[in-house]
Amino acid sequence: MKNGVRKAWLAVAVVFLVLLIDQLSKIWVKTHMALYDAIPVTEWFKIYFVENNGMAFGIEAGGKLFLSLFRIVAVVLIIIYLKRLVAEPYKKGFIICVALILAGATGNIIDSIFYGAIFDASYPGHISSFVPWGEGYATLLHGKVVDMLYFPLIEGHWPQWVPMVGGEEFLFFRFIFNVADSAITVGVILILLFYKKTLSYSLLSKTEREKLEKEKQEKEREN
Numbered sequence: 001m002k003n004g005v006r007k008a009w010l011a012v013a014v015v016f017l018v019l020l021i022d023q024l025s026k027i028w029v030k031t032h033m034a035l036y037d038a039i040p041v042t043e044w045f046k047i048y049f050v051e052n053n054g055m056a057f058g059i060e061a062g063g064k065l066f067l068s069l070f071r072i073v074a075v076v077l078i079i080i081y082l083k084r085l086v087a088e089p090y091k092k093g094f095i096i097c098v099a100l101i102l103a104g105a106t107g108n109i110i111d112s113i114f115y116g117a118i119f120d121a122s123y124p125g126h127i128s129s130f131v132p133w134g135e136g137y138a139t140l141l142h143g144k145v146v147d148m149l150y151f152p153l154i155e156g157h158w159p160q161w162v163p164m165v166g167g168e169e170f171l172f173f174r175f176i177f178n179v180a181d182s183a184i185t186v187g188v189i190l191i192l193l194f195y196k197k198t199l200s201y202s203l204l205s206k207t208e209r210e211k212l213e214k215e216k217q218e219k220e221r222e223n
Contacts, residue, residue, distance in 0.1 A: 007085075007092055011095055018183045019103055019110075022103070025179055026107075026179075030115075030128050031130070033148075036050065045150070046150045046152070049122070051122060052145050052147060071112060082098050091198070094191070097187040100183040101188065103180070107179065115136070116140070146178060149181075152174065154173075
């Protein structure tokens, strides 16, 4: 099997595995928990069901339709980019990182596109269920993203002497996210830590890369 084919299958496997875990976890939470229900796992980890219209970690930005279309465009661009990486001699580790980002973006797109059409609404005291196509709580592209991973690592209160917030509740890492968000975050962090130069090189045009390679060869001949 050619190296390019192996890298392609590796990327497909990463995307499929992340999507499988992401969607199974979201569907389980959606059909077993009412909105804002929490299941303590440890003192610092809870399954806490929330929904959001926004980007990763529940960050809101723009209207719902805009966000859904933005995600779709982003996924298409990442797929095109990943296909080029697979066809060229890039390291498998870098391809895995990009595949993680693609899988995460796709996972949240599935929620946005389809969940509104196939589930009834979740709200406190009511557990959602599948409904006939189109009879859900929203139309296509207007579904909400399911989040459930909550790590309140440090909880307490600010000391009284702290200006403005003395005595108020303090919570370190209050974000609630999902497997798709985690895949995006891990992929981005690994690229920044280990593949920053590779990323910069991969984003150059073919002409710019050829020029860079030519300059590199000239320098090697001079030395």
